[in-house]
Amino acid sequence: MAKTFKRPEALSERPTHYCPGCTHGVIHRLVAEVIDELGVRGRTVGIAPVGCAVLAYNYFTFDFQEAAHGRAPAMATGIKRVRPDLIVFTYQGDGDLASIGMGEIIHAANRGEKFTTIFVNNAVYGMTGGQMAPTTMPGQRTTTSASGRDVDDVGMPIKMAELLSALETPGYIARQTVIKPKYIVRAKKAIKKAFTYQLEGRCFSLVELVSTCPTNWGLTPEEAVKWAEDTLLSYYILGEYKTPE
Amino acid sequence: MGKVLMKGNEAIGEAAIRAGCLNYFAYPITPQSEVAEYLSHRLPEVGGVFLQGESEVAVSYMIFGAAGCGARVLTTSSSPGISLMSEGISYIAGAQCPAVFVNIMRGGPGLGGILPSQADYFQATKGGGHGDYRLLVMAPAGVQEAVEMVMMAFPLAEKYRNPVMILGDGLIGQMMEPVEFPDHLRSEPSNKDEWATNGMDTRKSDKPNIVKTLFLEPNELNEHNLLLHSKYERMKKEEVRYEPYNMDSDYEVLIVSYGTMSRVCRTAIDNLKEEGFEVGMIRPQTLFPFPEKAIKEAASKDSCKAVISIEMSMGQMVEDVERSVLGKRPVKWYGKCGGEVPSPEEIMDVVKSL
Numbered sequence: 001m002a003k004t005f006k007r008p009e010a011l012s013e014r015p016t017h018y019c020p021g022c023t024h025g026v027i028h029r030l031v032a033e034v035i036d037e038l039g040v041r042g043r044t045v046g047i048a049p050v051g052c053a054v055l056a057y058n059y060f061t062f063d064f065q066e067a068a069h070g071r072a073p074a075m076a077t078g079i080k081r082v083r084p085d086l087i088v089f090t091y092q093g094d095g096d097l098a099s100i101g102m103g104e105i106i107h108a109a110n111r112g113e114k115f116t117t118i119f120v121n122n123a124v125y126g127m128t129g130g131q132m133a134p135t136t137m138p139g140q141r142t143t144t145s146a147s148g149r150d151v152d153d154v155g156m157p158i159k160m161a162e163l164l165s166a167l168e169t170p171g172y173i174a175r176q177t178v179i180k181p182k183y184i185v186r187a188k189k190a191i192k193k194a195f196t197y198q199l200e201g202r203c204f205s206l207v208e209l210v211s212t213c214p215t216n217w218g219l220t221p222e223e224a225v226k227w228a229e230d231t232l233l234s235y236y237i238l239g240e241y242k243t244p245e
Numbered sequence: 246m247g248k249v250l251m252k253g254n255e256a257i258g259e260a261a262i263r264a265g266c267l268n269y270f271a272y273p274i275t276p277q278s279e280v281a282e283y284l285s286h287r288l289p290e291v292g293g294v295f296l297q298g299e300s301e302v303a304v305s306y307m308i309f310g311a312a313g314c315g316a317r318v319l320t321t322s323s324s325p326g327i328s329l330m331s332e333g334i335s336y337i338a339g340a341q342c343p344a345v346f347v348n349i350m351r352g353g354p355g356l357g358g359i360l361p362s363q364a365d366y367f368q369a370t371k372g373g374g375h376g377d378y379r380l381l382v383m384a385p386a387g388v389q390e391a392v393e394m395v396m397m398a399f400p401l402a403e404k405y406r407n408p409v410m411i412l413g414d415g416l417i418g419q420m421m422e423p424v425e426f427p428d429h430l431r432s433e434p435s436n437k438d439e440w441a442t443n444g445m446d447t448r449k450s451d452k453p454n455i456v457k458t459l460f461l462e463p464n465e466l467n468e469h470n471l472l473l474h475s476k477y478e479r480m481k482k483e484e485v486r487y488e489p490y491n492m493d494s495d496y497e498v499l500i501v502s503y504g505t506m507s508r509v510c511r512t513a514i515d516n517l518k519e520e521g522f523e524v525g526m527i528r529p530q531t532l533f534p535f536p537e538k539a540i541k542e543a544a545s546k547d548s549c550k551a552v553i554s555i556e557m558s559m560g561q562m563v564e565d566v567e568r569s570v571l572g573k574r575p576v577k578w579y580g581k582c583g584g585e586v587p588s589p590e591e592i593m594d595v596v597k598s599l
Contacts, residue, residue: 041445042444042445042446043444043445043446043447044444045314045442045444047310048457054459055459057453057455057457060453061453062445062453063314063442063443063444063445063453063454063455064442064453064455064456064457065309065310065313065314065340065442065455065456065457066340066455066456066457066458066459067306067309068306068309068332068333068336071302071303071306071309071333074298074302074303074304074305074306074307074310075306075307075309075310075313076310077296077298077303077307077310078270078306078307078308078309078310078311078312078313078314078318079310079311079313079314079442081268081270081294081296081307081311082268082294082311082314082316082318083314083316083443083444085444086314086443086444103299103300103302103303104299104303104306107298107299107303
């Protein structure tokens with residue numbers, strides 16, 4: 001009997017530690033499938049963030065480095081510059097990329113560093129227990145904004161895909177989501193496109209993936225999907241923001 | 246090849262290339278920006294990698310990434326920039342990656358000044374970044390020695406899988422002296438395939454390499470720290486370097502001084518000798534590991550009445566000198582901050598007043 005579905009070679013057999021309703025598992029799988037399909041597992045280096053995915057290196061079967069908080073794009077720059085033949089990607093959450101790492105991601109994108117960034121946006125700090133993120137929605141309650149994000153005090157949430165698209169340097173910037181099967185196919189296409197641009201040595205690529213964090217949103221997984229669809233997707237609009245052409 | 250007249254900063258950059266390091270990431274900061282300026286046109290000539298990063302913070306992680314995938318890498322900075330890199334240095338040491346850092350010291354704390362200082366001794370030798378790690382720290386006293394130490398630093402960093410720091414100062418960076426680049430490179434065997442993320446295909450392996458510093462299990466983290474510690478103990482046994490000066494005489498005072506300051510002390514010692522006053526000097530060439538044994542023995546000489554640590558700081562190395570002398574002789578300190586290098590006459594007065 002033919003095998004029609006199996007674990008990607010790039011994904012390890014280890015059970016993940018992620019919460020029920022977390023999207024990391026899906027995103028890890030999509031990245032692994034793309035790496036298998038492009039046949040680059042033997043020359044890929046992933047860079048894990050500080051965040052829930054800090055242990056991402058346990059779930060993939062290729063070389064990995066563990067970055068300091070926010071610094072993955074700088075590490076990726078170092079690797080890609082000295083070994084342009086390696087396929088390099090960073091995997092970062094919203095605290096890592098949009099807060100402490102804001103400088104590093106903007107400058108790497110602006111220099112056109114030819115690595116790929118997978119940006120997991122769940123509008124909250126997951127690993128540290130649910131504090132406010134730069135991507136937290138107005139009025140959203142978190143452990144450091146118990147009365148809801150007050151935009152008069154701390155401003156509006158940051159739209160990273162739009163921000164990075166404003167740079168003049170060519171790049172591939174897309175925003176998708178994996179919260180429902182109907183979105184996952186488009187998400188995978190974007191991830192594959194991003195890695196393909198890297199394989200061609202073309203440009204910097206980033207895919208922002210709107211995600212759920214039921215645990216820190218204080219919602220059930222099903223409620224979380226609904227809230228993400230109703231609230232996040234009407235602010236973080238899906239689409240292809242920039243292509244290098 | 247013969248001698249060439251070179252500015253310290255440029256010689257340091259050239260030395261890295263001669264040592265087979267063709268990768269440089271850096272950020273401009275006075276008084277060492279000339280390293281980046283020199284390498285920005287020299288590295289492309291030899292097919293190397295040059296990148297001016299957006300900040301010292303970012304640069305320290307570019308260094309980490311590149312070192313982690315098995316490349317020889319160099320960065321240079323100055324005091325405030327080294328503070329910014331200190332977190333990255335902690336990570337690099339924790340992940341056991343080799344890398345070479347050069348600190349061309351300037352006045353501090355904070356923005357301080359742009360003239361030479363030796364006030365980053367604690368930062369270099371006692372940590373700087375968080376956690377239990379040490380750097381192998383070498384302190385040149387001139388441009389030629391800076392070249393030799395930079396060239397030695399790469400194989401040493403690889404031998405110990407640890408960052409190595411060259412502690413210079415603004416004077417060494419800026420001055421021009423004749424330099425000869427050694428032909429013979431000291432090479433240690435490289436075991437990078439065992440740990441570097443250079444790609445499984447490159448190593449013809451199906452086993453991933455992970456460069457990381459996180460060990461959540463207490464026992465694992467303890468074992469890891471014991472491993473790191475054992476490397477520093479080995480450094481203490483194998484890598485102590487120092488230069489004695491006028492130690493064959495019946496010196497009454499022992500000076501301990503390094504870098505630019507030690508050259509002034511040399512002149513002072515020569516002048517005092519002519520006046521009939523014998524002074525000896527131990528010039529540490531490695532600040533970590535510190536030449537404790539040599540200083541203790543030197544201080545114990547019958548003729549020696551006092552030891553003095555002379556440094557361009559408010560007294561940092563003096564604590565290591567005290568620790569080495571173990572109370573056998575009184576240990577004094579003389580220092581000056583602000584960037585004015587003390588003159589030989591000043592040192593002579595200080596020594597005579599002891």
